[in-house]
Amino acid sequence: MDILLGITAIIVVLGLAYLMSNEKRNINLTGIGIMLVAQLLTTWFMFSTEIGKTIINGVSAVFNKLIEFGTTGVDFIVGGVARTESNSIFFFDVLLLIIFFSTILSVLTYLKILPLIIKYLGSLISKITGLPKVESFNAVNSIFFGQSEALIAIKTQFHHLNKNRLYIVSASAMGSVSASIVGAYLQILPPQFVLVALPLNMFSALIVASVIAPVRVPKEEDRVDIKDVSGAKSIFEAMSNGALDGGKIALIVGAMLVAFIASLELINWIIQFAFSGVTLQTILGYVLAPIGVLMGISPSEVIQAGGIMGTKIVTNEFVAMLEFQKILGGMSEKTVGIVSVFLTSFANFSSIGIIAGTVQAIDSKKAIEVSGFGLKLLVGATLASILSATIAGLFL
Numbered sequence: 590m591d592i593l594l595g596i597t598a599i600i601v602v603l604g605l606a607y608l609m610s611n612e613k614r615n616i617n618l619t620g621i622g623i624m625l626v627a628q629l630l631t632t633w634f635m636f637s638t639e640i641g642k643t644i645i646n647g648v649s650a651v652f653n654k655l656i657e658f659g660t661t662g663v664d665f666i667v668g669g670v671a672r673t674e675s676n677s678i679f680f681f682d683v684l685l686l687i688i689f690f691s692t693i694l695s696v697l698t699y700l701k702i703l704p705l706i707i708k709y710l711g712s713l714i715s716k717i718t719g720l721p722k723v724e725s726f727n728a729v730n731s732i733f734f735g736q737s738e739a740l741i742a743i744k745t746q747f748h749h750l751n752k753n754r755l756y757i758v759s760a761s762a763m764g765s766v767s768a769s770i771v772g773a774y775l776q777i778l779p780p781q782f783v784l785v786a787l788p789l790n791m792f793s794a795l796i797v798a799s800v801i802a803p804v805r806v807p808k809e810e811d812r813v814d815i816k817d818v819s820g821a822k823s824i825f826e827a828m829s830n831g832a833l834d835g836g837k838i839a840l841i842v843g844a845m846l847v848a849f850i851a852s853l854e855l856i857n858w859i860i861q862f863a864f865s866g867v868t869l870q871t872i873l874g875y876v877l878a879p880i881g882v883l884m885g886i887s888p889s890e891v892i893q894a895g896g897i898m899g900t901k902i903v904t905n906e907f908v909a910m911l912e913f914q915k916i917l918g919g920m921s922e923k924t925v926g927i928v929s930v931f932l933t934s935f936a937n938f939s940s941i942g943i944i945a946g947t948v949q950a951i952d953s954k955k956a957i958e959v960s961g962f963g964l965k966l967l968v969g970a971t972l973a974s975i976l977s978a979t980i981a982g983l984f985l
Contacts, residue, residue, distance in 0.1 A: 691831045712725070760973070
């Protein structure tokens with residue numbers, strides 16, 4: 590029964606994307622089928638095989654060790670502030686670690702290690718799916734870097750991007766997450782679900798975006814340039830740049846959390862004047878309950894889970910994760926897995942502004958196009974999150 594519901598959810602997601610499609614006749618059905626199979630095989634491998642579980646545990650252990658190193662740096666700065674497991678300070682214990690992860694990514698970029706990995710993985714995806722190289726490269730790049738950084742990495746190709754291609758690269762940026770923030774996610778949600786969400790979201794973003802905005806690109810325009818992806822002139826400058834970028838991200842995330850969590854409390858206070866005991870999360874839970882059941886969430890948990898998913902869409906993933914963390918212990922493993930995968934992406938209203946602002950800095954004319962399909966971009970990225978979570982649920 591769960592498998593039938595999951596298949597129905599996948600059909601619903603693809604059906605909604607098809608209804609939104611700009612060019613229904615040009616949809617790359619072969620590429621979409623290949624990516625769906627890749628998602629199923631990836632999830633099966635990571636959840637159902639000993640090798641896959643070992644890889645997840647190994648990657649998780651690496652992140653945990655890096656978190657330990659990062660914590661040493663944080664403790665040096667704020668060591669005088671008393672913190673315990675039951676009384677941790679989110680900004681110190683989670684957000685400041687982004688600085689260390691951002692530094693590592695900056696160094697790996699300077700050394701040309703990440704750019705080469707991203708380029709060749711992108712080329713592989715392009716070959717097996719038939720998608721253009723720029724879109725494939727950007728999808729892989731979005732796993733490692735934030736929305737702005739991922740788009741800036743392909744700025745030299747922006748003049749080649751028509752409206753459909755621009756939609757796909759924007760959707761990939763919104764549908765994925767930054768590796769610099771993954772360490773923070775791992776301290777809130779179960780590691781195995783966060784890690785499996787990374788490749789699933791990459792494929793889901795490409796699948797849904799390829800249905801909504803199909804593309805056919807001439808070979809002479811289908812190229813990727815990774816020269817000078819790092820502006821640093823030395824490894825020490827790369828470290829400094831990474832640390833500064835990480836600091837900005839931590840402050841931005843912290844500021845957004847203050848604004849969104851406080852606003853959520855204000856909205857709930859207003860709602861409860863008219864409907865005692867009702868919150869925005871409850872309302873969103875009922876709205877998303879039908880698709881939640883199809884995704885594989887238990888009917889007894891779907892209202893709470895739907896509320897968390899809705900909170901992520903209208904605020905951001907961190908707000909939703911912190912809300913979800915409070916009820917994790919009372920949820921089934923399947924629901925925890927489905928919701929965790931859904932939350933591991935940048936698909937929310939604030940991302941529209943971030944992407945439009947980044948494109949504005951690169952090409953003001955293209956920014957007008959992004960602003961025009963901003964809501965469609967959010968709907969597509971949300972459908973991609975639903976697809977990823979549904980695929981994960983099939984194996985839980």
